Structure formats: C-alpha cells, structure tokens
Amino acid sequence: MSNKSPPPRPAPRLYLATPAIDDPAAFVAELPGLLAAADVAAVLLRLKETDQRTMITRIKALAPPVQKAGAALLVEGHAELVARGGADGAHLPGIAALKEALPSLKPDRIAGVGGLTTRHHSMDAGEIGADYVLFGEPDAKGQRPSSQAIAERLDWWAELFEPPCVGFATSLEEAHDFAASGADFVLVGDFVWSDPRGPKAALIEVDVEIKKAHAAALAGQEHG
Numbered sequence: 001m002s003n004k005s006p007p008p009r010p011a012p013r014l015y016l017a018t019p020a021i022d023d024p025a026a027f028v029a030e031l032p033g034l035l036a037a038a039d040v041a042a043v044l045l046r047l048k049e050t051d052q053r054t055m056i057t058r059i060k061a062l063a064p065p066v067q068k069a070g071a072a073l074l075v076e077g078h079a080e081l082v083a084r085g086g087a088d089g090a091h092l093p094g095i096a097a098l099k100e101a102l103p104s105l106k107p108d109r110i111a112g113v114g115g116l117t118t119r120h121h122s123m124d125a126g127e128i129g130a131d132y133v134l135f136g137e138p139d140a141k142g143q144r145p146s147s148q149a150i151a152e153r154l155d156w157w158a159e160l161f162e163p164p165c166v167g168f169a170t171s172l173e174e175a176h177d178f179a180a181s182g183a184d185f186v187l188v189g190d191f192v193w194s195d196p197r198g199p200k201a202a203l204i205e206v207d208v209e210i211k212k213a214h215a216a217a218l219a220g221q222e223h224g
Contacts, residue, residue: 008221009158011214012179013041014207015166017076017189022048024061030199031062035069037200038207041185042072044091052081059085074112079104089131095124102129112166115139119156126163133157134187136168136178147174151181158182172209179210180217186210 021027043066047055059075063086066073072088075081079090079101089110092098098113105111106129114134116122122133136150150167157165159182166185167178175186188206195202
C-alpha cells in the first residue's frame with residue numbers, strides 16, 4: 001500500500017455564463033476575443049424564452065465560435081434543444097430535471113446540474129450521472145447561501161467525490177475563495193458583463209485570481 005497523497009487537483013478553469021441572449025449577432029462578434037483572453041473551459045448559454053425554432057437558431061449561431069475556441073457550449077435548461085442546436089450539453093436546475101434529461105443527453109453530451117439545496121441532493125446527482133454539480137447559484141427568489149457556506153460545500157465535495165464541482169461566483173472575491181476551496185470550475189457571469197472596464201478585462205482578472213488562489217492553497221497544503 002502506498003501512502004502517497006493523491007496528485008494535486010489542476011487549477012480551476014472558468015465557466016462563463018452569458019447574459020440572456022436575444023440577438024446573438026453582437027455577442028458572436030465579441031466572443032472569440034473573450035475566449036482567447038482567458039482560460040474558459042465552457043460557456044453557459046442563457047436564452048431569452050421564445051419559440052423553439054428561434055432558440056435552436058441562436059444555439060447554432062453560438063456553438064461554432066465557442067467550440068472553435070476549445071470550450072464547451074452548454075444550454076441552460078432546454079435539454080431537448082441541445083442536439084438540434086449542436087451544443088455540447090445542458091445545465092439543469094435540479095434532480096428532477098436532470099433525471100428527465102439524462103436519456104436525451106447521455107452518452108454523448110454533458111449533463112450538469114445545479115439547484116442542489118442539500119448535501120443529500122448533491123450526492124444523488126453524482127450517483128445518477130451528473131457530469132458536474134454547481135453550488136451557490138441564486139434560487140427563484142434570488143436568494144443564495146453565504147459565500148462561506150458555498151466554499152464549505154465545495155471543500156466537502158472536492159474532498160470526497162469524483163465528479164467536478166463548480167462554484168457560482170458573484171464577485172472577484174468569491175471566485176478567489178471558491179478556487180481556494182477546491183472548485184474545479186468557477187462560474188462567472190453578471191459581474192463580468194457589468195464591469196466598467198469591459199468583460200475582457202474582468203475575465204482576465206478573475207482568471208489570474210483563481211489560478212493564484214489555487215496555487216496558494218496548494219502551497220499551504222504542502223507546508224501544512
């Protein structure tokens with residue numbers, strides 16, 4: 001029996017949530033520059049609700065520039081549109097939605113899940129085949145756990161379970177904390193798009209910050 005510790009987790013990568021997309025044209029023009037500027041693993045496409053055909057057209061417009069940059073495109077909800085739009089997977093809002101979507105997504109596409117209010121729900125999601133679990137997103141009323149509670153949940157998951165965990169960060173500080181707590185990915189969205197310097201500067205800054213936090217956490221473990 002070797003008592004070597006497991007290899008350190010790789011540095012977390014960014015998961016970029018789009019604003020609600022109505023007209024993708026302007027966004028398609030901006031996206032390649034953003035994805036080239038930082039280490040973005042995946043893009044979460046939030047679509048304005050409309051008819052299915054229009055939503056599929058929007059997915060088809062955004063999938064190629066995202067995939068060309070080496071990132072995955074996931075659609076928020078709407079698992080039934082993923083294959084038809086050429087996306088890589090769906091992000092689902094809870095266990096029931098995950099169960100319903102798995103047959104249409106597996107084995108070729110990614111099924112991620114959020115809305116996991118308890119540890120038990122999180123474990124269920126992992127057991128039934130979620131490709132990642134997301135902690136910290138706001139509920140329907142806009143409420144979310146404290147940053148500390150989210151960091152603790154990420155730390156617990158990273159310690160015990162195989163599937164990747166994602167921390168939903170609403171600020172640079174949260175991105176730092178979640179990267180230090182063992183998140184495999186840090187989901188960023190609104191605070192990047194609303195940054196007065198523009199989204200590219202914000203994205204570069206948060207990418208540097210999560211890598212720094214991860215490196216510091218690893219150094220702390222080695223000296224601990």
